[in-house]
Amino acid sequence: MIISKKMSAAPYQKQLESTITFNVKMLLTAYGYSQSSLAEAMGIGRSAMSLKMSGKTGWSVYDLVNASRFLKVSTEQLLDDSLMRRMGVSDARSST
Numbered sequence: 001m002i003i004s005k006k007m008s009a010a011p012y013q014k015q016l017e018s019t020i021t022f023n024v025k026m027l028l029t030a031y032g033y034s035q036s037s038l039a040e041a042m043g044i045g046r047s048a049m050s051l052k053m054s055g056k057t058g059w060s061v062y063d064l065v066n067a068s069r070f071l072k073v074s075t076e077q078l079l080d081d082s083l084m085r086r087m088g089v090s091d092a093r094s095s096t
Helices: 010-031 035-042 046-053 061-071 075-079 082-087
Strands: none
Touching: 010 035, 010 046, 010 061, 010 075, 010 082, 035 046, 035 061, 061 075
16 A cells, blocks of 8 residues: 555554554464563563553564564564454454
8 A cells, every 4th residue: 555645644554553463462372472472572561562462552663573583474474464354353353
């Protein structure tokens, strides 16, 4: 998606944030990892991780790279919304 000067980046950013959070949650569950272990690997506190996972704070590029390394997937995989779409998960529900 190309964002023109007239379009706001906020809705697209929110969609990306929801997608990242959804994918991270799915991978943590699949691998049996805790949010705490991801937080430790990323060098952030549990409360900061909780805020990311609840959608109250965003994922920086640095966070995205560190999470992808910990989860042993590419950053592109964390940004891919195809699983969300196949499961019928809306952006609003994915961050809860």
